[in-house]
Amino acid sequence: MMVTETCLFAGQSGDIVELIRRFDWAGTPLGPISDWPDVLISSTRLILSSPTPIVLLCGARGVLIYNDAYATFAGLRHPQIFGLPAEDAWPEIADWNRHVIDMGMAGKSMSQENLYLPLRRPGLQDDAWMNLYYNPLLDAAGQSHGMMCIVVETTSQMIVTQQRAQAEAELRSANERIELALDAGAVLGTWVWDIPNDKVTGDERFARAFSADPQEAGHGIRFDVVTSAIHPQDLPRVRTLIEQTMQTGGAYRTEYRIRKPDGSYRWIEANGRCELAADGTPLRFPGVLIDIDAHKATELALRQLTQTLEERVGEAVLQRVQAEEQLRQAQKMEAIGQLTGGIAHDFNNLLAGILGSLELIKRKLPAENPVLSKFIDAAIVSANRGASLTHRLLAFARRQSLDMRPVEVNKLVRATEELLARTLGEHIRLITGLADDLWLTRSDGHQLENALLNLAINARDAMPHGGELRIETSNTHLGESLARGYQVVAGDYLLITVSDTGSGMSQEIMRHAFEPFFTTKPIGQGTGLGLSMVYGFVKQTGGYLHMDSQVGRGTTLYLYLPRLHMEPDTAAQVDPVQAPRGTGERILVVEDDRVVRMLIVEVLEELGYQLMQAGDAQSALGLLEQSPPLDLLLTDVGLPGMSGRQLADAVRQRQPGLKVLFATGYAESAEVRDGYLDNGMEMIAKPFSFDALAAKIKSMLGDE
Structure with missing residues (x-):
């Protein structure tokens, strides 16, 4: 029998009834109403007359047919979801509806109470709780055509229950806090x-x-x-x-x-x-x-802290100003150092040629010409004074070549005490306070003696009417903050304190005291290189020189030298071996200054050595390819192109263990011998006397 919408809904009315009548069921998996099974028609009539929200999930796709009460439950999703498959209508719970449809098609009933479903229902509460009662739509033959779901929403009751539980929990928490506060x-x-x-x-x-x-x-x-x-x-x-x-x-x-x-x-x-x-x-x-x-x-x-805030802010500003002043001073000293170091280097090469020429002239001058010999000696003395000035400039610029060895400072101070006393004179009292168990430091002992002598001379000149010079030693530690201000590494330091009771210096003079050629002495009484030499030497050893001075109350200098972790008995130094003439040993001289190279070759040949010479590293390597093995390589450090050290490494690849003597006016990487020189390598600073050069060569060749 053909079932029509009119006979299906005879006697029934309402929005959903009208929606069913107008709906294009032919476009759904259910097909036209005339093809619906009786159980689906009877179930639809049943739910339309019920005031309880009921929905039918029809067929294998679970097409939704529901009543007016369920439309209210669906919120603003109605009427868009009417006639849609359940999984499309409620995508947020698609997995749950798929399970329900499968159970219904299998003819199984199910129920859930207070089931939480996160439904997105515009105009209604999204979080929903409900009791759901499912029964399959079975026909007379026992075949299921879907699932009927009766919905009893319990969202309001669940929210009230949750709010009550939350309030009870907050009350318990408040009581616990009160008890804890009372107990505490x-x-x-x-x-x-x-x-x-x-x-x-x-x-x-x-x-x-x-x-x-x-x-x-x-x-x-x-x-x-x-x-x-x-x-x-x-x-x-x-x-x-x-x-x-x-x-x-x-x-x-x-x-x-x-x-x-x-x-x-x-x-x-x-x-x-x-x-x-x-x-x-x-x-x-x-x-x-x-x-x-x-x-x-x-x-x-x-x-109280607020009351002292202004004072503390003032101190912080002062510390910042001092830090900025230290930075400006460091930058200025570095710039001056680079300038003076370059000048001293070039001047040393000139002096090497002048002194070498004077020595050779004196060697070859007939003994019966004493007047000419006297003038040559005077020229040599003047040239040596120039060499002394360049060494001080290099010390300030931290470009001098240091012979770094373990040094026992107390022993060094005691050894120079008599010289210092004579330098100061009878009207100045020398007092020493040397700490027991003083640490070792790694330094150039000769340069350290010179530094103390320079400080003593400055102190003497500041006390023309007599006074007191005190030299003290102690162990100290520089923390991170102080070390950062001194621009050194934090750690243990040996401290030499040199203080006088002289005229002192103003703050303005102190700002320039370490600059080369700066002096407050009358013309002809000072070079202005004493303090600058000490400053550069201490910085080059990894330490720091700090000065305090007040006009009329004297000056104190603090020399911080890095601690060397070594036992004192390992610090013994070996005296240089005095050199006789050579015995035909083969020496290659590499020097880019033609005059200096000529003088070195001339003297060494006179001393009995076999000489080869080259003006640069490439020429030297070419000579080695066609000559027998060498006994010693004498090379300038600052060669054009390949440096002296690079040349030495290349030569040692052909002749391992070859003795190498570097001559330097200064070189950036040769400032400190330790770390630049390998075994069998030595260094001599320009300008040098030929006696010193001969002694150094014989000492090295004598080690074989």
Whole structure:
């Protein structure tokens, strides 16, 4: 029998009925209504007359047909979801609906109570809880055509239940916090003042706070007994505030000090409320005591800190200004150092040629010409003075070649004490204070002696009418902050302190004291290189030179030298071996300055050595390819192109272990011998005497 929409819904009306009549069912998996099974038609009629939200999930796709009550449940999703497969209508719970449809098609019933489903229902609560009761749509043959779902939404009840549980949990938490606060001492106690009967009752904590008997406090004590524990300076203010609160009623809060059993006081905060009768007379005054003693101590400390804030800001600004001044000074000294170092290097090469030529002339000059010999000696002395100046410039520029060895400073000071005393003269007293168990340092002992001698000379000139020079040694440690200000590595340092009682220096003079050629002495009485040489030497060894001075009160210099972790008995130095003439050993001389190279070759040939010579590294390597093995390579450090050290490495690849002697006016990488020289390598600084050169060569060849 053909079933039409008219006979299907005869006697029924409503929005959903009209929607079913107008709906294009032919376009759904269910097909036209005329093809629907009887169980689907009867179930649809049934749900349309029910006031309870009911939905049918029809067929294998679970096409939705529901009543007016379910439309309300769906919110603004209705009517878009009507006639859609359940998984498309409710994509957020697609997996659940797929399970429901499978159970329905299998003919199985199911139910869920207070099931949480995160439904997105515009206009309604998104989080939904509901009781769901499912029954399969079975026909007379027992075949299922879907699932009927009765929906009983319990969202409101669940929210109320959750809110009640949350409130109960918050109440428990609040009670726990109160108990913890009471146990921890943050709350000192509670009280109730029965004003008409003048009885203040309080708990045990309240009694302890006011040094009262707990039993008496529990039964009630007079108000004046309680207030007797309040600090006399605070009591008038507290009484006035209590009287005002009793007249107006309402909240009461104040801070005051109460006496402890040992007689000392602590700060508390009292919070309460005065309750008034209908006629305005005060009845009850309950309250709580809170311990604020630590807070008050912090507040006092903060107040004191604030009072000194201006002073501390001033100190911070001063420290920053000093740090900026130190940086500017360091940059200025570095720039001056680069300039003076370059000048000294070039001047050393010139002096090497001049001194070498003078020595050769003197060697070849007939003995019967003493007048000419005298002038040559005078020229040599002047040239050596020039060499001394260049060494001081290189020391300031931290470009001199240092012979770094372990040094026992106390032993060095004692060895130079007599020389220092003679330098100072009888009118200046020399005092030494040398620390026991002084650490070793790694330094150039000869240059350190020169540094102390220069400081002694400066001190002597600052004390023309006599005074006292004190040299002291000690072990010290520089922390991160101080070391950063000194621009050195934090750690252990050996400290040499040199102080005088002379005329001192102004701040302006101190700013220039370490600059080369700066001097306050009259013309002809000072070169201005003494302090600059000491400054450069100490910096080159990895240390720091600090100076304090006051006009009329003297000057103190602090020489910080890095500690060397080594036992003193390993610090012995070997005296150089005096050299006789050579015995035909083969030496290759590599020097780019033609005059210096010519002089070296001339002298060494006279001393009995076999010489080859080259003006650069490439020429030297070419000579080696066609000559027998060498006994020694004598090379300048600063060669054009390939450096002297690179040349030595290349030659040693062909002849391992070859002795190498470097000659240097200065070289950036040859400032400190340790780290630049390998075994079998030595260094000699320009300008050098030929006797010193011959002694160095013979000493090296004698080690074989």
